[in-house]
Amino acid sequence: xxxxxxxxxxxxxxxxxxxxxxxxxxxxxxxxxxxxxxxxxxxxxxxxxxxxxxxxxxxxxxxxxxxxxxxxxxxxxxxxxxxxxxxxxxxxxxxxxxxxxxxxxxxxxxxxxxxxxxxxxxxxxxxxxxxxxxxxxxxxxxxxxxxxxxxxxxxxxxxxxxxxxxxxxxxxxxxxxxxxxxxxxxxxxxxxxxxxxxxxxxxxxxxxxxxxxxxxxxxxxxxxxxxxxxxxxxxxxxxxxxxxxxxxxxxxxxxxxxxxxxxxxxxxxxxxxxxxxxxxxxxxxxxxxxxxxxxxxxxxxxxxxxxxxxxxxxxxxxxxxxxxxxxxxxxxxxxxxxxxxxxxxxxxxxxxxxxxxxxxxxxxxxxxxxxxxxxxxxxxxxxxxxxxxxxxxxxx
Amino acid sequence: xxxxxxxxxxxxxxxxxxxxxxxxxxxxxxxxxxxxxxxxxxxxxxxxxxxxxxxxxxxxxxxxxxxxxxxxxxxxxxxxxxxxxxxxxxxxxxxxxxxxxxxxxxxxxxxxxxxxxxxxxxxxxxx
Ligand code: FES
Numbered sequence: 194x195x196x197x198x199x200x201x202x203x204x205x206x207x208x209x210x211x212x213x214x215x216x217x218x219x220x221x222x223x224x225x226x227x228x229x230x231x232x233x234x235x236x237x238x239x240x241x242x243x244x245x246x247x248x249x250x251x252x253x254x255x256x257x258x259x260x261x262x263x264x265x266x267x268x269x270x271x272x273x274x275x276x277x278x279x280x281x282x283x284x285x286x287x288x289x290x291x292x293x294x295x296x297x298x299x300x301x302x303x304x305x306x307x308x309x310x311x312x313x314x315x316x317x318x319x320x321x322x323x324x325x326x327x328x329x330x331x332x333x334x335x336x337x338x339x340x341x342x343x344x345x346x347x348x349x350x351x352x353x354x355x356x357x358x359x360x361x362x363x364x365x366x367x368x369x370x371x372x373x374x375x376x377x378x379x380x381x382x383x384x385x386x387x388x389x390x391x392x393x394x395x396x397x398x399x400x401x402x403x404x405x406x407x408x409x410x411x412x413x414x415x416x417x418x419x420x421x422x423x424x425x426x427x428x429x430x431x432x433x434x435x436x437x438x439x440x441x442x443x444x445x446x447x448x449x450x451x452x453x454x455x456x457x458x459x460x461x462x463x464x465x466x467x468x469x470x471x472x473x474x475x476x477x478x479x480x481x482x483x484x485x486x487x488x489x490x491x492x493x494x495x496x497x498x499x500x501x502x503x504x505x506x507x508x509x510x511x512x513x514x515x516x517x518x519x520x521x522x523x524x525x526x527x528x529x530x531x532x533x534x535x536x537x538x539x540x541x542x543x544x545x546x547x548x549x550x551x552x553x554x555x556x557x558x559x560x561x562x563x564x565x566x567x568x569x570x571x572x573x574x575x576x577x578x579x580x581x582x583x584x585x586x587x588x589x
Numbered sequence: 590x591x592x593x594x595x596x597x598x599x600x601x602x603x604x605x606x607x608x609x610x611x612x613x614x615x616x617x618x619x620x621x622x623x624x625x626x627x628x629x630x631x632x633x634x635x636x637x638x639x640x641x642x643x644x645x646x647x648x649x650x651x652x653x654x655x656x657x658x659x660x661x662x663x664x665x666x667x668x669x670x671x672x673x674x675x676x677x678x679x680x681x682x683x684x685x686x687x688x689x690x691x692x693x694x695x696x697x698x699x700x701x702x703x704x705x706x707x708x709x710x711x712x713x714x715x716x
Binding site for chain 2: 512517550
């Protein structure tokens with residue numbers, strides 16, 4: 194079927210991309226900055242000749258920029274990895290295994306990313322005790338349950354800064370106080386939050402923090418883990434001893450340089466850009482909630498500024514996504530079972546108490562730099578018409 | 590476009606489904622739920638001299654579920670009920686130029702909804 198030719202103000206309608214939680218286009222400024230480090234004749238950062246020294250210098254420069262973004266004590270607190278998944282694995286397994294003498298309990302919230310939950314489950318299989326903390330219907334971690342679950346044997350507690358499926362921001366400071374009163378270390382996955390919220394590891398009381406390059410408009414293939422001075426963990430990737438021995442392997446100089454520059458830009462532009470996106474986001478939420486039997490998922494106010502998520506009764510998310518794409522050139526996401534590899538609904542939507550058929554009708558919009566306020570009426574029209582068409586098809 | 594990996598034919602049926610709706614006082618009615626992912630499909634048929642003269646469907650489910658129900662109605666309208674009972678999920682998928690492997694169960698759903706409608710018709714005939 195040919196691409197439908199839609200027009201907007203006489204121009205062919207361009208794609209409206211609303212799935213920044215899945216993948217973000219690299220910032221052209223970041224690419225410009227980092228592209229010279231793609232050259233294959235560039236030195237290995239471990240080499241001593243001048244090209245190697247230049248590679249080493251740019252990595253240290255990136256480390257500094259990232260430390261500044263999250264107000265780390267100093268740049269040596271930052272370890273580069275291949276991405277958020279590896280950072281989460283290093284934080285959880287590396288810390289739990291290194292501190293096994295202090296206890297064998299680990300804790301995570303029910304809405305953590307799968308790259309937090311799976312290493313936790315792996316630890317459980319090897320004899321650790323795992324406790325999953327429930328969340329309320331808005332996605333906020335149950336503080337009392339957390340308080341009750343922590344003991345002095347709990348070495349790693351992992352709670353995300355904000356959730357990328359429902360947008361909810363967790364009360365990290367409050368959580369940090371409880372964790373430090375009762376357990377040992379708090380790991381926070383800030384993949385969705387960094388560059389959008391003023392994450393401050395010292396003020397928030399965070400011991401380990403996961404960052405992703407691509408989620409800040411940096412290149413894919415780099416991530417970082419912040420490790421507070423004094424926190425002890427062991428490598429899960431032994432080898433040549435790069436990154437203070439915590440993460441062996443020749444550094445991905447291009448991606449790291451780009452991640453550093455992305456962090457610098459994020460720090461400079463965050464306040465303004467978050468405000469701009471929040472404006473578009475609020476416009477979308479108020480328009481979309483006019484659709485009959487539509488509901489916001491996640492927290493109404495404690496929410497990422499670029500994030501709007503909904504569910505619509507009696508229709509299914511993959512068909513929403515498909516119709517929005519085919520007919521309106523608008524790219525959205527869903528937590529419906531029909532789109533998942535295992536044909537199971539998103540664990541986040543189940544954790545906030547949705548029934549399977551309710552989780553089916555979920556739709557997630559994540560905004561980014563390319564989105565403009567003028568798009569609000571186009572997006573809302575597309576959603577209204579999509580919901581209406583699919584409801585005409587439904588037996589419910 | 591179409592990140593899900595559907596064929597052109599599936600997308601075409603999804604965008605322009607045939608025979609959507611209900612039949613009042615149908616000769617046969619079938620409703621099946623999807624045990625795998627929890628979706629729902631219903632089919633209505635009118636039958637004359639064991640020929641399916643009209644068929645309508647309604648589906649709550651993914652793009653593939655909607656496309657396969659549409660295809661089943663298109664395939665079997667005007668068909669003898671005995672022949673329609675022989676329609677398999679593979680036949681429906683083939684007509685749609687294939688389905689991604691993890692979407693084959695949606696095709697199953699469409700075929701079963703039709704078979705249920707025919708069985709319902711036969712039951713009524715016997716009474
Ligand atoms: S109806 Fe759920 S995968 Fe097709």
